[in-house]
Amino acid sequence: MGFIARVDAAQRANNSLLCVGWDPELEKFPAHLRDTPDALFAFFKAIVDATADLVCCYKPQIAHFAALGAEDALLRLIRYTQAAYPAIPVILDAKRGDIGSTAEKYATEAFGRYGADAVTLNPYLGHDSIAPFLKHADKGVILLCRTSNPGAKDLQDLDCGGKPLYQRVAETIARDWNGNRNCLLVVGATWPQQLAEVRAIVGDMPFLVPGVGAQGGNVQQIIQNGRGKATDALIISSSRAILYAGSGEDFADAARSAAITQRDEINRYR
Numbered sequence: 001m002g003f004i005a006r007v008d009a010a011q012r013a014n015n016s017l018l019c020v021g022w023d024p025e026l027e028k029f030p031a032h033l034r035d036t037p038d039a040l041f042a043f044f045k046a047i048v049d050a051t052a053d054l055v056c057c058y059k060p061q062i063a064h065f066a067a068l069g070a071e072d073a074l075l076r077l078i079r080y081t082q083a084a085y086p087a088i089p090v091i092l093d094a095k096r097g098d099i100g101s102t103a104e105k106y107a108t109e110a111f112g113r114y115g116a117d118a119v120t121l122n123p124y125l126g127h128d129s130i131a132p133f134l135k136h137a138d139k140g141v142i143l144l145c146r147t148s149n150p151g152a153k154d155l156q157d158l159d160c161g162g163k164p165l166y167q168r169v170a171e172t173i174a175r176d177w178n179g180n181r182n183c184l185l186v187v188g189a190t191w192p193q194q195l196a197e198v199r200a201i202v203g204d205m206p207f208l209v210p211g212v213g214a215q216g217g218n219v220q221q222i223i224q225n226g227r228g229k230a231t232d233a234l235i236i237s238s239s240r241a242i243l244y245a246g247s248g249e250d251f252a253d254a255a256r257s258a259a260i261t262q263r264d265e266i267n268r269y270r
């Protein structure tokens with residue numbers, strides 16, 4: 001089964017569009033874990049065990065692990081999650097993008113080394129930079145379209161023949177890159193108007209929507225503007241607001257409560 005079908009199945013099984021991101025910030029870890037030898041693995045294993053029945057996928061952010069020299073912990077966490085909860089896909093948030101020969105190596109990193117079920121990519125080097133990922137028909141290829149950050153407008157909104165560049169990106173991906181039906185788009189939760197515009201361009205292509213929780217995206221507007229017609233076609237991702245909901249020994253219970261609240265808020269508007 002391909003990534004999009006697997007996410008769809010997990011969304012039905014858990015009645016949840018919520019994705020929990022793994023963004024380790026050691027200073028926010030509970031004190032009893034912070035200085036232990038395998039703190040990252042212990043922290044995220046506890047988060048996964050506390051939330052696996054509440055989510056449709058997980059999204060580790062590779063820079064957050066690499067900055068700590070913790071690629072090995074990331075690898076073991078992905079392996080653990082896939083073995084313990086095989087119905088829950090894992091997205092590697094890497095935002096890679098490079099010339100074809102290097103892109104091949106990035107694809108091997110994401111799908112071979114880490115065994116991720118999907119990866120986030122920057123599409124601005126064009127089709128040949130994404131082709132090494134697209135050919136993996138069972139994997140998800142999640143392309144930045146209109147990102148959640150304030151600076152998204154600086155380049156992504158530039159006029160491109162009468163339409164903003166991010167709309168041209170959406171058109172191009174839907175028309176020319178999605179032969180294997182394995183493309184998804186990133187549209188930030190902080191831009192409800194753009195969610196509606198991109199949805200009108202790409203039909204039911206699924207969106208990864210980061211930016212709820214810590215970045216303040218409005219869930220009601222995301223659902224109203226971002227939903228597909230036949231399926232929800234939304235993966236709504238939150239990292240810090242779930243991971244660091246508590247900072248004591250009961251951090252995993254606090255994360256579970258925050259995930260339930262976020263899942264339920266999303267479901268209220270579906």
Ligand SMILES: O=C(O)c1cc(=O)[nH]c(=O)n1[C@@H]1O[C@H](COP(=O)(O)O)[C@@H](O)[C@H]1O
Binds near residue numbers: 093120
């Ligand atoms: O691709 C992403 O996941 C992503 C795209 C985007 O436009 N905005 C965005 O915040 N993200 C990622 O989503 C996560 C958001 O974290 P929180 O703001 O803590 O929920 C971070 O890991 C970001 O790198």
